[in-house]
Amino acid sequence: MRTWRVGTISMGIALLFLGIYLLFSQILGLDMLHVMISWLPIILVVLGIEILVYLFLSRQEKPLLKYDFLSIFFVGILGTLGIAFAVLNTTGLLDIMDDVLGREEKTYELPSFTKEVSEDIKRVVLHTERYPVTVESTIDKEVSMFGTYRASTSKNKELISEADDYVSALQKGDTLYITIKGLPENYRGPFDFYSTMVATVLVPTNVKLEVTGNDNPITIKPRTLMSDWNVESASSISLHLEKNSDVTVSAVGIQELVSQENEWTVTSGHTEDSNPEFNEIEEGYAYPEGNNHFKNASYKMGKGTHQLNISNSFKVSLNTLK
Incomplete structure (x- = not known):
C-alpha cells in the first residue's frame, strides 16, 4: 500500500x-x-x-x-x-x-498649442527651455507651437497628453508671456530616462517679440518682419532672412559670426583681458585659443526699418535667401 x-x-x-x-x-x-x-x-x-x-x-x-x-x-x-x-x-x-x-525609445507628436493674440497685445515674450527651438513669423493673429519629442518610456506611455504639459501662456497687460516647460526626466541609476524636444513657434509678424534662450540653439525665420525682435542667451542662433526683408540686424557680445559672403559689418570687439568686469564674471572659464574675441556687428537689408537685436550668444549664423 x-x-x-x-x-x-x-x-x-x-x-x-x-x-x-x-x-x-x-x-x-x-x-x-x-x-x-x-x-x-x-x-x-x-x-x-x-x-x-x-x-x-x-x-x-x-x-x-x-x-x-x-x-x-x-x-x-x-x-x-x-x-x-x-x-x-x-x-x-x-x-x-x-x-x-518594458521601456523603449520613441518619437511622439507634440499636442498642438494655439493662443489667440488680441488687438490689445503689443508684445510677446518667449522663454525657451534647453531644447532646439525654431521661431517664425506668421500673418495669423495667434501664437502657435508644434513639433515632436523623443523619450525613453514604457510601451504605449506618452509623457505629454495635452499642450499644458509642455507650454504655458499668461497675459499681463499688453504682453503675452509664453514659457516652454521642461519634459520629465529621471537620472536615478538604472531607473533613469531622458526626453528631448524639437519645436516650432509661430508669432504674429506685427507684434514685438522677445526671445530668451537657456543656452539652447535657436533658429530665427522672421520672413517679412513688421516689428522689432530681440533674441538673447542662446548657445547658437541660425538666422534666415528672405531677400525682400526690410530689417537691420544688430549682434552684440557674440563670440563667433558666420555668414555666406561676409555680410556682417563688425563695429567693435573686445577680449576678456580688456574687460575687467567680464573677467570677474567668467573667472575660471577657459576659452579655446583664438576664440576669446567678442564682437559687435550689424547687417542691413532693404531700408532696415525694423530692428532684430541679438545678444549674449556664442555663435550667430546669417543665411540670406536669394
Whole structure:
C-alpha cells in the first residue's frame, strides 16, 4: 500500500498550473509579472486543500501527517516568491521594475498649442527651455507651437497628453508671456530616462517679440518682419532672412559670426583681458585659443526699418535667401 506524503500532489498541481499560466501568457500577451503575482498564491491554497483532504480521508483516530520534504521545500520557495512579489507590488517597486523592463525609445507628436493674440497685445515674450527651438513669423493673429519629442518610456506611455504639459501662456497687460516647460526626466541609476524636444513657434509678424534662450540653439525665420525682435542667451542662433526683408540686424557680445559672403559689418570687439568686469564674471572659464574675441556687428537689408537685436550668444549664423 502506497503512503500518501503531503506535498507531492501540491507540487504536481503547482507545476501544472505554472505551465498553463505560462502558455496562456504567451498566447494572450499577458504581463508576466502580474501573471506571477496572481498564480503563486494558488500554491498555498493547493497545499492547504491537500492537507485537509488527507485529514478527511484518513481512517486513523489520530492521523499523522507525513510530508514529502522535497516537494514542501519546492512549494515553500515558490510561495516565498509569491509573498515577495506581493510586497514589491504593494510598495510600487514592481511597477517601476515593469516600467524599466518594458521601456523603449520613441518619437511622439507634440499636442498642438494655439493662443489667440488680441488687438490689445503689443508684445510677446518667449522663454525657451534647453531644447532646439525654431521661431517664425506668421500673418495669423495667434501664437502657435508644434513639433515632436523623443523619450525613453514604457510601451504605449506618452509623457505629454495635452499642450499644458509642455507650454504655458499668461497675459499681463499688453504682453503675452509664453514659457516652454521642461519634459520629465529621471537620472536615478538604472531607473533613469531622458526626453528631448524639437519645436516650432509661430508669432504674429506685427507684434514685438522677445526671445530668451537657456543656452539652447535657436533658429530665427522672421520672413517679412513688421516689428522689432530681440533674441538673447542662446548657445547658437541660425538666422534666415528672405531677400525682400526690410530689417537691420544688430549682434552684440557674440563670440563667433558666420555668414555666406561676409555680410556682417563688425563695429567693435573686445577680449576678456580688456574687460575687467567680464573677467570677474567668467573667472575660471577657459576659452579655446583664438576664440576669446567678442564682437559687435550689424547687417542691413532693404531700408532696415525694423530692428532684430541679438545678444549674449556664442555663435550667430546669417543665411540670406536669394
